[in-house]
């Protein structure tokens with residue numbers, strides 16, 4: 001394990017390397033940020049947004065929480081969303097889950113971990129909604145992976161239903177929402193084919209994506 005002191009040393013090396021590559025990079029980044037993307041992903045340390053899509057500082061606005069949930073009463077997530085859409089005017093919002101998500105598995109198992117159980121209750125509600133489909137699967141790993149996919153689609157819908165997106169679309173702002181899922185085993189992202197760019201197609205797109213899972 002690296003010590004905090006080593007992390008600071010690595011930071012200095014990284015900053016030197018960045019500046020050697022582009023002497024103006026930090027000046028440009030300090031002046032403004034204009035990312036085209038908002039990423040809503042899991043807090044899991046193995047799913048770092050910038051790295052897995054090859055984006056540099058300044059190119060993606062990031063919100064992460066346990067199991068990439070978008071809850072209508074979560075002021076933190078809603079504030080990120082509102083700022084990204086209204087102020088930064090991002091063009092794309094990516095909800096990216098990942099297979100083998102610990103939060104999803106804990107929800108599936110009904111584990112008692114503490115305060116977080118209340119947060120994960122949202123996923124248990126999704127599991128209840130799709131219980132028949134989940135019960136038909138062979139084992140816990142398959143059920144967990146399916147629930148990870150279902151969770152992404154439900155969170156895409158939640159983004160669509162926020163006042164932030166409804167207002168943006170009402171004023172004809174071009175912003176699309178996408179649902180992706182990352183596989184820890186090979187580092188690859190799968191597009192769940194649930195891309196929504198207007199309110200009229202949200203439910204239909206999600207139904208289509210659910211059928212193709």
Ligand code: CO
Pocket residue numbers: 042043044066067068098100101102103104
């Ligand atoms: Co996770």
